[in-house]
Amino acid sequence: MSIDNRIPPGQTLTQGFPVLHYGDVAYYRDMSKWDLRIFGLVEQEVGISYKEFMALPMREYHNDIHCVTTWSKLDNVWEGVPVSTIMQRVKLKPEAKFVMLHAEHGWTTNLPIEDFLRETSLFAIKHNGEILSPEHGYPVRMVVPHLYFWKSAKWLRGIEFMAKNKPGFWEKNGYHMYGDPFKEERYDFD
Incomplete structure (x- = not known):
């Protein structure tokens, strides 16, 4: 696939890795207090402790990422835990759709x-x-590379399974409920 086909409309290629977020950066000094909660x-x-999480099998992933602020970064190499590995510990109720x-x-x-369960989605601990x-x-970021990068939550602490779709932080503030970069699903002010 040519580079042109890998960059969605309205995006600009970057070699850097811009840092964008709302609010404070989360810093961890005692990893015994970090855990990942799966509920709903x-x-x-x-509940998965940091020690348990770091003992899980890791895998390398190669992908492109696209930020709603119009930058794209190609050929990323991530290392992390496959979603399927975490899901081996979870029994979903049939009404879980989101x-x-x-x-x-x-x-x-x-x-x-x-989208969460896609083979390309992962819980990343390393980048390049x-x-x-x-x-x-740090320590764990969700990576969902086929959607705009705000869907790849930093400082992940919980995964809630729901029957109905509800907006998250940015979605409540005007971002699109889905966020496909190739369809330019950036904002939804309706």
Whole structure:
């Protein structure tokens, strides 16, 4: 596939990795206090400690990412835990159709369950061979590369399974409920 076909309409290629977020950067000094909570429409709530998370099998992923602010970064290499590995610990209720990702400082974003479960979605701990910096989501960042990058929640702390789609933080503030970069689903002010 040519580079032109990999860059969505309205996007500009960047070699850097811009840092954008709302509010404060989350810094962790005691990883024994970090955990990942999986709740909502599950048969039993699941908690995964940082130590347990870091012991899970990791995989390398190669992808392009696209920010709603119009930059695209190609040929990223991530290392992290496949969503399928985490989901081996979870028994979903049949009515679970959507996911709300919960991050530090009350930040959230929504996804249809199919997008969360895609083989390309992951829980990243490294980008291009380096442990994620706090500004980029350390210790764990969700990466959903086929959607605009705000859907790839930094500082991930919880995964909530839901029956109905609800807007997360940016969606409540005018961003599109889905966010396909190739359809330029940036904002939804209706």
